[in-house]
Amino acid sequence: MQLLLIHSDYIEYEVKKSTPVAEEIEESFKTGRLDEALTAFIAVEKIDESSVDEVICKAVAEIRNIAGQVKAENVMVYPYAHLSSDLSSPKVAISVLKGIEKELAGDFNVKRAPFGWYKAFKVSCKGHPLSELSRSIVPEGKSPSCGESVICESEKPEVVSEALKAESTAKSYWHVLTPDGELHDAENFDFTGHENLGKFVDYEISKKRAVERAPPHVELMRRLEIADYEPGSDSGNMRYYPKGRLMKSLLESYVLDESAKTGAMEVETPLMYDMNHPTLKKYLDRFPARQYSIESDKRHMFLRFAACFGQFLMNHDMTISYKNLPMKMIEMTRYSFRKEQRGELVGLRRLRAFTMPDMHSLCTDMEQAISQFDDQYNMCISVLDKIGIKLDDFEVAIRFTRDFYNENKDFITNLARTVNKPVLIEMWDTRFFYFVLKFEFNFVDALAKASALSTVQIDVENAERYDINYIDSNGEANRPVILHCSPSGAIERCIYGLLEKEAMKAEAGGVPILPLWLSPTQVRIIPIAEEHMEFAQQVSEQLNCRVDIDDRSDTVGKRVREAGREWIPYVVVIGDQEVESGNINVTIRAESEPKKPVKVSMTPAQLNARVLAEVEGMPYKGLPLAKMVSMRPKFL
Known part of the structure; x- marks a missing residue:
């Protein structure tokens, strides 16, 4: 479970639209507001399904603890899936949220926002050192009653530098x-x-x-197959697919x-250093960051920041x-x-x-x-x-x-x-x-x-x-x-x-594109039919860049649209006319507008010269995936 705890002047919400997993609610549940509240934004995760009662108890203990510190009498329990990429089933999530609501009800004025609904909400964070806190709760297979003392990951001591503490109080x-x-x-x-x-x-x-x-x-x-969350690691540690690894490199x-x-x-x-090394310890306290700490051969180590x-x-x-x-x-x-x-x-x-x-x-x-x-x-x-x-x-x-x-x-x-x-x-x-x-x-x-x-x-x-x-x-x-x-x-x-x-550019009506030197595929060639494949290969061999060939059996229109969804800078469609003339028609993404592609006729040598001029002086690496698109796996 992931918790984001916000101590707020107020929190209010209004449901807008149901999702396929929305719980049934009464009319009075469609709006809600609490003043002077501790809002618990909660994402219930797949791992929580192994011990539902335990995560409820740990969450309740954490919320009670923070509410006591900030002296909050009102608590809003708010489902918030965006805190995790590995969510539990809706059924488990609803049962956990209701369980937390029930356990807190005896000590606080509690409201719960409905699960599975698109909601508009406003929250006014108070802005003191305890007003924004996050917690991770991991079940250990225990089933305590909620009156028992439980220790969760969030209660383990965190290594926080003196500089970070000073940053929160500095004028x-x-x-x-x-x-x-x-x-x-x-x-x-x-x-x-x-x-x-x-x-x-x-x-x-x-x-x-x-x-x-x-x-x-x-x-x-994710759509461009650059990177994704890694559920098998700690949060904030990502996996990078071949295209993303190329861009990083x-x-x-x-x-x-x-x-x-x-x-x-x-x-x-x-990568790691002795936490108790006298020089390093002093520097740690002068750098505003939280550290990962580990034990190695009975020494207290930290991973470098x-x-x-x-x-x-x-x-x-x-x-x-x-x-x-x-x-x-x-x-x-x-x-x-x-x-x-x-x-x-x-x-x-x-x-x-x-x-x-x-x-x-x-x-x-x-x-x-x-x-x-x-x-x-x-x-x-x-x-x-x-x-x-x-x-x-x-x-x-x-x-x-x-x-x-x-x-x-x-x-x-x-x-x-x-x-x-x-x-x-x-x-x-x-x-x-x-x-x-x-x-x-x-x-x-x-x-x-x-x-x-x-x-x-x-x-x-x-x-x-x-x-x-x-x-x-x-x-x-x-x-x-x-x-x-x-x-x-x-x-x-x-x-x-x-x-x-580029997302903001697209929102404003432009055509998104990555810099050519960073684009995983710089030129895509699309042969219309099998008889055009040989010429497509010949064209590709004249281009000194990352060029691939979409040899799949899909329609030309679908393959062109797919190239657009991948933000391919130059797209070449090869048919009878191109084979006969030796010239190619090139769609130039950087010069195009939505639904108004710019197409220019040129020779393969001219396209090659254009690409090389555009990437001059920048690093180069070859294709990160198979040249033939049909040979590539899907990562998502």
Whole structure:
């Protein structure tokens, strides 16, 4: 069972339409409202069927516990299937929800929203540290009475850094910085013409991270056979099909190539570290993230959430001269691990296991660090642009201490001038973390939820913490200033951003398409009949790209529509005319409109030249699946 617990000013719902599994309800059950309520959004899972009474008892214990802490007397039990991809049968789900309602009724004023109905709902989250909590409940085959004490997974101690605790209590001052250098109060800024920035500002200030429904990319990642949930693993750990693995591999290669151009050296470091290592323990408490912890040979270990530890420990053992600085090292972390809260996990947007390019630069002093920060800021803009996420697609957040701003106003203003649009500013009176300055490029999706992509941070703590030195021109040891940089952000989030961007494009009446260099199939050839297969093969052999042949016996119309559903950039239909003339008619998706395909006649050599020009300078890998579409398995 998955629980999302929201302490709210109010929760209200209204049923709109029944689904095939809807429970029968009376008229009075079609609307409901509770004020000053703890709302329990619940997804009953397949595993719960093994011990229904146990999961009811554990859920009741958890809800009672949190209700007691927030002093809530009203409880709304709300079925919410979006919290899981491995749901129980409707019959079991209804029995569990009713069981929870019944057990809570003696202690609270309880309402239950109906199961199996599409509902409109409004909830006003209170916004304190306990107002948004998620819990996982796993049956262990026991059948306690609900008066007994039960221990579920959610009650095991969670490793939470001091920085994460500080983040929840830190006093932030929110502003909007315009390219002319003016700081405006964020809540009073006129966002006309900058509506996306307005959504981002609201997301950041409200801190409402939980999702109410699945964003569009979740359906797309499955339909396009890129990725899917993995029910056999922990939530937030995904499976990637051949097309998704290809896209990830290409993105990884591209970011590493671009980093190498700046002089970054690629390294590899361990996935797990000793929780009690004195240096690492101190750093853990300075990084705002939740960790996975494991036991190994009686040692308390944690899975890395970035490549910082390994690179810093490596730096400590190195002999570094001022002549080597700025010195950059990068690792493509497969994987980084952060135990994000369950209610925040959705698709590729927020994961517990993700691939992140993590680059660190050692600089002689703050002046060099600021210069490198500016260079990497511009590099990140370029990297995202080539990936397909343009400057207009993301919003900029710049975060710093008040002292750093007062000393570097012109530099920070120039960051806004570089993107030539207003940016969100978060300022602190006191430095809570290891950095004095950071930026993020944030993609805002179809649900108005923001996700950070590229980032750079100026770190003023860890050189001393890890005893990292360089020898200056006088032969004396000095501490470097360290930059943390992820040129693209998590690789999975890049795919998420591209899918969300194209979903919004389609919603606005456009034709969705992936960048050609990332498209699993770049050209699809469709022979009309068996006698056209030989020429189709000849054409495919003249194309130096990922080309496949749809040799299935379906009608041409169906195969063309299927190519459209797969977002194939170039589609070639081969018939008698093409065989006789040697020319081919190519449907160009990037130039087409809905129901208005653009078709151009050209030679195979011309199509090949066009494709190569479009992907010039980008990484390339061959087809991830069989060339003949009839030979491919279905993953879903």
